[in-house]
Amino acid sequence: MDQRSDRGTVSSMASRKLRHIDACLHGPVSYETVTTGFERYRLPYNALTQTSLGSVDLGTTFLGARLRAPVLVGAMTGGAELSRTINRNLAEAAQKLGIGMMLGSQRIMLDDDVATASFDVRELAPDILLIGNIGLAQVSGTLVPKLAAALGRIGADALAVHANPLQEAMQDNGDTDFSGSLERLHRLAAEFPYPVLLKEVGHGIGAAAAERLRGVPIAAVDVAGAGGTSWARVEQLVRYGEVRFPAIAEWGVPTAQALTEVRATLPGMPLVASGGIRTGMDAAKALMMGADVVALARPLLAPAIESPAAALDVLHGFVEELRICLHGCGVTDVDALRSLPLNAQTDKSTRKYE
Numbered sequence: 001m002d003q004r005s006d007r008g009t010v011s012s013m014a015s016r017k018l019r020h021i022d023a024c025l026h027g028p029v030s031y032e033t034v035t036t037g038f039e040r041y042r043l044p045y046n047a048l049t050q051t052s053l054g055s056v057d058l059g060t061t062f063l064g065a066r067l068r069a070p071v072l073v074g075a076m077t078g079g080a081e082l083s084r085t086i087n088r089n090l091a092e093a094a095q096k097l098g099i100g101m102m103l104g105s106q107r108i109m110l111d112d113d114v115a116t117a118s119f120d121v122r123e124l125a126p127d128i129l130l131i132g133n134i135g136l137a138q139v140s141g142t143l144v145p146k147l148a149a150a151l152g153r154i155g156a157d158a159l160a161v162h163a164n165p166l167q168e169a170m171q172d173n174g175d176t177d178f179s180g181s182l183e184r185l186h187r188l189a190a191e192f193p194y195p196v197l198l199k200e201v202g203h204g205i206g207a208a209a210a211e212r213l214r215g216v217p218i219a220a221v222d223v224a225g226a227g228g229t230s231w232a233r234v235e236q237l238v239r240y241g242e243v244r245f246p247a248i249a250e251w252g253v254p255t256a257q258a259l260t261e262v263r264a265t266l267p268g269m270p271l272v273a274s275g276g277i278r279t280g281m282d283a284a285k286a287l288m289m290g291a292d293v294v295a296l297a298r299p300l301l302a303p304a305i306e307s308p309a310a311a312l313d314v315l316h317g318f319v320e321e322l323r324i325c326l327h328g329c330g331v332t333d334v335d336a337l338r339s340l341p342l343n344a345q346t347d348k349s350t351r352k353y354e
């Protein structure tokens with residue numbers, strides 16, 4: 001590709017990012033008929049808790065990094081000027097809270113050094129676990145050295161690879177050839193100088209995908225399940241201005257189910273629960289179902305555009321709700337929470353008191 005066509009690709013990528021952001025801010029991008037499934041479970045409330053709220057410790061370790069709470073900012077964006085604001089505001093909030101952060105796809109910075117600036121958050125967040133990002137369809141042997149250099153340039157600690165066949169199939173000119181991608185993922189995970197995490201983008205990694213991951217030397221899986229933002233819906237809105245294939249927009253493995261299936265198939269695999277995680281209580285349930293940490297993306301978009309304080313406010317509220325959940329369950333740390341049973345609600349327990 002010559003430099004002019006390179007630039008054209010980069011600017012069309014940046015403008016697509018902006019259309020995604022616009023759809024996520026203003027469009028009907030949530031699943032309409034599918035839920036995460038967390039609402040079917042009830043935390044075991046304990047009125048005789050012996051804990052003091054202030055001494056609940058949410059600290060945990062993920063990918064070798066110490067986090068003050070088991071929470072990551074979900075992967076969102078990069079490339080456009082607005083993306084720089086979003087990433088920097090989120091990074092500042094993450095640093096203050098001692099949580100981790102995933103960046104959006106770095107594909108754009110592989111072709112354009114200028115785009116690097118939008119991923120430049122290390123100076124604002126020197127201590128956080130920072131995770132870079134690339135699409136599985138873009139992973140190739142020739143890309144590896146460029147990708148490692150890109151991670152080095154922004155001071156990332158790990159790489160998330162997103163597997164998104166449904167999103168790409170809905171995208172105008174999407175990358176729709178995933179043949180050989182498992183083999184390329186295997187090679188990347190084995191050779192890459194950073195830990196590699198595999199994620200979806202909201203349609204879920206469930207039992208079928210987890211089976212294929214047996215023996216692949218990845219460091220973690222983010223199930224990114226259905227029930228929150230549907231990227232098959234986002235792409236249709238961006239491409240057609242409407243949802244033309246509603247069944248496809250509603251397709252995926254709901255987050256709670258994805259979590260249970262991946263945990264059962266890959267018992268020792270570090271797991272991120274994401275996709276429709278909206279409250280500290282969702283996070284508590286996800287941790288009890290086997291997640292090591294949780295991540296949330298779209299709820300952070302509008303506050304991240306507003307200011308670092310607005311992003312901090314939402315994330316702080318989320319973390320404090322999780323803290324109250326541990327207190328109300330009668331436990332003082334995340335390991336103790338994980339050891340409690342989480343029961344599905346019966347019809348009787350969900351009925352309103354009359």
Ligand SMILES: Cc1cc2nc3c(=O)[nH]c(=O)nc-3n(C[C@H](O)[C@H](O)[C@H](O)COP(=O)(O)O)c2cc1C
Pocket residue numbers: 020021024074075076077103104105133160161162199200201202224227228229274275276277295296297298299301
């Ligand atoms: C504006 C926006 C941009 C996103 N861009 C990326 C991306 O570049 N790479 C990626 O892996 N996921 C991306 N995602 C997907 C999220 O990381 C997440 O998997 C998905 O939105 C489901 O989580 P949610 O329901 O909390 O939004 C993006 C999400 C949003 C809202």
